[in-house]
Structure formats: C-alpha cells, structure tokens
Amino acid sequence: MASDEPADAATPVEAEPVAVRDFAALGLPHQLVRALNREGISTPFEIQQATVPDALAGRDVLGRGQTGSGKTLAFGLPVLARVAAGGRARPQHPRALILVPTRELAMQVNDALVPLGKAVGVFLKTAVGGVPYDRQIDALRRGVEIIVATPGRLGDLIARGVCKLDEIEITVLDEADQMADMGFLPEVTDLLSKTPANAQRLLFSATLDGDVDALVRRFMHDPVTHSTSPATAAVSTMDHHLLLIPPHDKFAIAASIAARQGRTMMFARTQMGVDRLVEQLAAVGVRAGALHGGKTQRVRTRTLAEFKEGRTSVLVATDVAARGIHVDGVSLVVHVDPPKDPKDYLHRAGRTARAGESGAVATLVLPKQRRTTLAMLEKAGVEPAQTRVRPGDAVLAELTGAQAPSGVPVLVEPERYSDRPRGGDRRYGDRPQGERRYGDRPQGERRYGDRPQGERRYGDRPQGERRFGDRPQGERTFGDRPQGERRFGDRPQGDRPQGERRFGDRPQGDRPQGDRAAGGRPAGEWRAGGEWRSDDRRGGYRHESAPRHDRPADAQGDRPRTGGDRQFGARRPTRTH
Missing domain, CATH: 3.40.50.300 (P-loop containing nucleotide triphosphate hydrolases)
Incomplete structure (x- = not known):
C-alpha cells in the first residue's frame, strides 16, 4: 500500500x-x-x-x-x-x-x-x-x-x-x-x-x-x-477567430462552414445539441458523425473510424472528444457553443495544429455571449481576431473556407456495427478470420437450448419412468380403499354386538321407572296437552297428542285447579260470574 x-x-x-x-x-x-x-x-x-x-x-x-x-x-x-x-x-x-x-x-x-x-x-x-x-x-x-x-x-x-x-x-x-x-x-x-x-x-x-x-x-x-510550455499557452501555429453572428443565422453559418473542404471538428455543449446539429446538417446535404457519451462504444468507435478514414469530413462532438482524440489533418475546429472553461477551449482547439501542423479555430458568438467568451479567452491566453459575419459573406469564406451546402438531404444509415477499417494493422473492432469473439460459437459447440439426441433435459421422461402425479395400476392413492376396509364414518353391517350402546341409542328399559329424561317424561306420566309414549321407529320417546275425552277432567294443566300456589306456566282458570 x-x-x-x-x-x-x-x-x-x-x-x-x-x-x-x-x-x-x-x-x-x-x-x-x-x-x-x-x-x-x-x-x-x-x-x-x-x-x-x-x-x-x-x-x-x-x-x-x-x-x-x-x-x-x-x-x-x-x-x-x-x-x-x-x-x-x-x-x-x-x-x-x-x-x-x-x-x-x-x-x-x-x-x-x-x-x-x-x-x-x-x-x-x-x-x-x-x-x-x-x-x-x-x-x-x-x-x-x-x-x-x-x-x-x-x-x-x-x-x-x-x-x-x-x-x-x-x-x-x-x-x-x-x-x-x-x-x-x-x-x-x-x-x-x-x-x-x-x-x-x-x-x-x-x-x-x-x-x-x-x-x-x-x-x-x-x-x-x-x-514544454506555460499552462495557458496556445499553439503558435494556430489561428483564433471570434465570429460575431446574429442569433437567427447561427445554423446557416455553421452549415456553410461544415460544407467546406477538409476535415472539420465541431463542438456543441450537450448531447442533444450534437444530435440535433447532425440531423440538421444531413437535411441540407452535409454528412457528419456524432460523438458523445450517450452513444454506445461500438457506435463511437465506428464514427471515429469513419472520420479518420475520410468517409465523413465533419465530426460533431461534446467535450468527451476534446481530449485524447488524435486525427491527422484536422484543419479547423469550430466552437458552435462556446465553452465556459479556458481548459475546455484549449483542449478543444488542440484537435488541430497537432505535432507542428497548422490549423484554425473559430468560435461562433452571439451578442449576449460576447463578454463572457472574451473573458474566458483572456484566461486561456488567447487573443482572437473579432469579425462580424453573415451567411454568404466573403470574409467568412476567407477565414474558414465556408461554402453553400448542396441542399440534397443525406441518407443517414441506422446505427449498426459495420464498415470496420480494412487493411493495415489490426485495431479495435477488427478481427482476423476464425478468431472467436464475444457472442461467436464454433460449429458443433453447445449453447443454451441445444441438446444432443437422446440427452435428457427438464421435462423429458423415458418410457415407464414415474414422476409426480403418475400412479401404476393397482397402487393406492389418497381416496382409494380396498373392499371391506373401514374408514371414518363407515360401519359394516353387524359390526356391533346386539345391545351395545352408541351415541343416541338407548335400548328399551334401560332407565329405571320414574327417571326423567332430559326434556321428556316416562310413559304413563300425564301433562297438559298430550302424552309421552315410546316410539318404536326411533327407539326413544315422542309426544303424542291425546283426545280430550281420553283425559281426566282434573288432568288439564298438570295440577289441580284448587288448592296451593299456581306453578310457572300454569293457565289461570276461567272465572265465571
């Protein structure tokens, strides 16, 4: 450590x-x-x-x-x-x-x-x-x-x-x-x-x-x-221009500069600004590539390769491309959106005039950006030449090589990994014939979903193999019961000796005379409204209504009409006058 x-x-x-x-x-x-x-x-x-x-x-x-x-x-x-x-x-x-x-x-x-x-x-x-x-x-x-x-x-x-x-x-x-x-x-x-x-x-x-x-x-x-140089020094072989432009002419001036001859790098402040500028340039006939952190690495590599090989002459980028990119022959750097930091300006500008070559840097400045941009350039140690320009001005063509775009829309290919550089030393993205890379599989190599003949996989079952839910003939499962086997609630005929009692059963005569069952009276006991008799069908007692003429006159109401207190539930006798 x-x-x-x-x-x-x-x-x-x-x-x-x-x-x-x-x-x-x-x-x-x-x-x-x-x-x-x-x-x-x-x-x-x-x-x-x-x-x-x-x-x-x-x-x-x-x-x-x-x-x-x-x-x-x-x-x-x-x-x-x-x-x-x-x-x-x-x-x-x-x-x-x-x-x-x-x-x-x-x-x-x-x-x-x-x-x-x-x-x-x-x-x-x-x-x-x-x-x-x-x-x-x-x-x-x-x-x-x-x-x-x-x-x-x-x-x-x-x-x-x-x-x-x-x-x-x-x-x-x-x-x-x-x-x-x-x-x-x-x-x-x-x-x-x-x-x-x-x-x-x-x-x-x-x-x-x-x-x-x-x-x-x-x-x-x-x-x-x-x-080898002071921290704020600019390259001596680099020309710096501050182009003062009207707000409504900004894209027209940028498009005429992009249509120039030679390699041009243009810098925008945001990823959305880069993509929008590339689309607008394609609509007026200028083919440009977009480079920013929102692109996949595969697309970024392809875009940079196309710019290096000359298939596109304009590269529009954010500050992610301001450092580390070395492309020979970049003769002009354009700040479509002026940077706020002097370091960013120097590193953007450093894409041109590399290794002793010459180049130019142009910054498009709106009226409201002039003061802050000049202050930033002063910190960067740069003294640019200030020029007011409009689309089509001769001075604009003299300083940047601007020319009118063709106006024929450029067909933009969908993003895909193709057009790798051919020939020369191998570089990132190139692959010799036969070399394996991520996602490649030699013939005959197994991958997920492939299965040789006869190989078992989840869900396959040889003939006769048992699995959950299968039951051979004759095997017992829940709910199956051989003949004659007892289970809860079943009672074969004759499985209880005569006279054996179970819940709810009571043989005749199993209670002494005079013993009262719950809720009833033994046979022969009289009460008002009916008579308790044995029921042969149920093996118990039931109340059977009796004709009034079969009852004694004094049996009505379960007690004599005269003498003693009346019991609860007794009916008051009818008074006669």
Whole structure:
C-alpha cells in the first residue's frame, strides 16, 4: 500500500531541456528504435526528449505540455522498455498501469503502443466501459504486461477479483487534470493506493493545478518536472477567430462552414445539441458523425473510424472528444457553443495544429455571449481576431473556407456495427478470420437450448419412468380403499354386538321407572296437552297428542285447579260470574 504521508521532496524540480536528434540517443532499446523507424517516427519531440531519459532511469516524472505535443510516446516508450526487461506478467497481475479519463483516449494510447509492444514482446490490453467484460477478463487471466484503463472499469475488474495491482512496477496518469475535472479523483486515489508504495509513477497533463498537485504530493517521490510550455499557452501555429453572428443565422453559418473542404471538428455543449446539429446538417446535404457519451462504444468507435478514414469530413462532438482524440489533418475546429472553461477551449482547439501542423479555430458568438467568451479567452491566453459575419459573406469564406451546402438531404444509415477499417494493422473492432469473439460459437459447440439426441433435459421422461402425479395400476392413492376396509364414518353391517350402546341409542328399559329424561317424561306420566309414549321407529320417546275425552277432567294443566300456589306456566282458570 502506498503511504498516505506526503513525500518530503514532492516539490517538482524543473529540469533543463536536452537537445537530442534521435531516439537511440535517449537510451531506448534498439528493438524499439527500429519499430519507431518502421512507423515513420525518427525524431523525438521536445517533451519526449525531456522526459524519456529520467523515466528510463526509474524516477518519478511530471510532464506538462500543450495538447498534441507527443505525450503518449513520452510515457509509452519508457514503460515498454522497462516492462520488456522484466519478463512476462503473471495471470491477473499486470506489471504496468496507464490510467486515462476516456475510452477514446485509452484506445488511442493502445493503438499507438501495440505495434511497439510487439517489437519487444510486451502485451497490452484496454479495460474500458461500454464493451463486454469477457475479453478483458480472459486477457487478464492469460496475463498482460500493460493495462490501459479508465478508472471506473478498472475498479470493476478489481472488485470481480480478476485484476490485482500489487505487482505494478510503473503507473502512468495521462490527462490527469481532466480526470480531476471529471470527478475521477477519488477513484484514481483508491487505485494508486493499491499499487506498491515504491512503484514508479509518471504524470502527464496540460496543466498542474491544485487537484493534480494533491496527487503529486501524496503518491510521488522526488518528482522531476519537464514543462514544454506555460499552462495557458496556445499553439503558435494556430489561428483564433471570434465570429460575431446574429442569433437567427447561427445554423446557416455553421452549415456553410461544415460544407467546406477538409476535415472539420465541431463542438456543441450537450448531447442533444450534437444530435440535433447532425440531423440538421444531413437535411441540407452535409454528412457528419456524432460523438458523445450517450452513444454506445461500438457506435463511437465506428464514427471515429469513419472520420479518420475520410468517409465523413465533419465530426460533431461534446467535450468527451476534446481530449485524447488524435486525427491527422484536422484543419479547423469550430466552437458552435462556446465553452465556459479556458481548459475546455484549449483542449478543444488542440484537435488541430497537432505535432507542428497548422490549423484554425473559430468560435461562433452571439451578442449576449460576447463578454463572457472574451473573458474566458483572456484566461486561456488567447487573443482572437473579432469579425462580424453573415451567411454568404466573403470574409467568412476567407477565414474558414465556408461554402453553400448542396441542399440534397443525406441518407443517414441506422446505427449498426459495420464498415470496420480494412487493411493495415489490426485495431479495435477488427478481427482476423476464425478468431472467436464475444457472442461467436464454433460449429458443433453447445449453447443454451441445444441438446444432443437422446440427452435428457427438464421435462423429458423415458418410457415407464414415474414422476409426480403418475400412479401404476393397482397402487393406492389418497381416496382409494380396498373392499371391506373401514374408514371414518363407515360401519359394516353387524359390526356391533346386539345391545351395545352408541351415541343416541338407548335400548328399551334401560332407565329405571320414574327417571326423567332430559326434556321428556316416562310413559304413563300425564301433562297438559298430550302424552309421552315410546316410539318404536326411533327407539326413544315422542309426544303424542291425546283426545280430550281420553283425559281426566282434573288432568288439564298438570295440577289441580284448587288448592296451593299456581306453578310457572300454569293457565289461570276461567272465572265465571
């Protein structure tokens, strides 16, 4: 675990720039130098000349440089050289980690380093969101030396137990200031704390502000800083234009700029704004691609590939594409919606004039946005030329190459994974013939729902096999009873000896004379209104009404009419007058 205590010598030490003519003089292995020459890279950029020797020596390095200055090779070359000298990685234990803020930047770094890694026997793998876990997990289980990851997906892989950082020898934070701006600082801090405390750490960023400085002081030891330009500097080969436009002419001006010759990147503030602008451009005859975080990774990869290969000349994006995307030949960047942060402006503008090329940046500004936009540009260190323009103006065509769109609507294909790049080195999304990928299945391989002949599955039953609810002939079940068996409520004839009593039965004469049953009188006892007699059908007593002339005259009412008190229920005798 890395120590939480700040390093005593964490204050960056500025190093003197070193003038070097080729990569061999930097101390790189000859295999890497040959691979660079095959890629057409022979002379190192300034940031590479400054940082590679210290990184190869094992020191912690802070690299600060403008976007497009060659930072990827500045950290990638020493990482490949050091990892190649240590042999293969154990399964699930990568030896180097490169953390980046976006998926596109991770893939770009991977594409740039994979051909060089093959030259020295080093394997790389990206770990980013938006794609299935299967390939990433399989690669880690086989063992990869370098993992290029976004913080969120790497944290998920660690939580799944398929990646461990306890053998990391060198960690790189690329675009560290953007990771802080995007809120990744807690995840980055947690990931760095899982790496060994004595591991080498390289941090590259366009700016080194307070949030980045907190990482430096906690995790870096005696770092050396190499800065190739001030934090707010703009590229000297870049022209900046502030186009003051009427509100109702905004789309018409944007469409005429998009119809120009050459590659153009346009930036909108929201995902909905990007999609709406792409649809409107297609309606007037300009084919454009949309790139933002709401697209699936498959669509984002295809859109970027089409832009790089020239199948679309306009790419409309949110700030997710402002960093890390390197496309050769982008000659114009258009801020359809002006950014509010000077960092965002510099990183958007950095998509053009890369690696010594020239380019232009145009910002469309409405009257109410002028004051805030100028204040933002002043903080960014940019002094743009301000021009009022309308659709069709000659000055607009002179500054941006704008021209009238064709007006013939462009048929927009539904989003699908197709049109992968052909030829050249393999890149993300390409697959050689016969290689398996997620969702592919060789012929004859079983999958869910397939069943060989004769195999039993749930619901199948061989002939004669018993299952719940089946009963062979003659087997007893609930409710079945053999002949003659007694059950509750049944009584065969003759199952009780004569004279045996049961509930409700009373044989004749089983009560002494004079004993009164409940609710009745023995035979012979007289009461008013009837006589109690034995009932042969029921085996008990019943009340039988008797004719009045069969009763004695004094028996009416159960008591004599004269003498004593009257009993309850007795009928008062009729009084005669």
